[in-house]
Amino acid sequence: MKVVYKPGNAYEEINCYDFREFEHGVVLRNEDGYNIGYVPHEILSHIEPHEEEAVSFESDADDE
Numbered sequence: 205m206k207v208v209y210k211p212g213n214a215y216e217e218i219n220c221y222d223f224r225e226f227e228h229g230v231v232l233r234n235e236d237g238y239n240i241g242y243v244p245h246e247i248l249s250h251i252e253p254h255e256e257e258a259v260s261f262e263s264d265a266d267d268e
Contacts, residue, residue: 207232207241208249215249223251 207218207230218241220232229244230251253259 205251205253207243207251209243209247210249211247218243219254 205220205223207220207223209216209218218232220240221235222233222237223230224233229242230248231239232241232243234240
């Protein structure tokens with residue numbers, strides 16, 4: 205997944221495998237479970253999955 209944050213005037217991105225949310229921010233982890241970074245909630249913009257990680261949902265139109 206990609207974590208997007210804004211520490212100043214420009215947006216930054218960090219690719220990570222997983223994250224853990226805490227009271228003051230999120231801790232980013234790699235595939236081996238090691239912490240690779242920390243982003244405070246104050247500068248966190250959003251977290252988005254990579255294309256291969258995206259989850260598709262069934263449409264309500266199938267219920268007709």
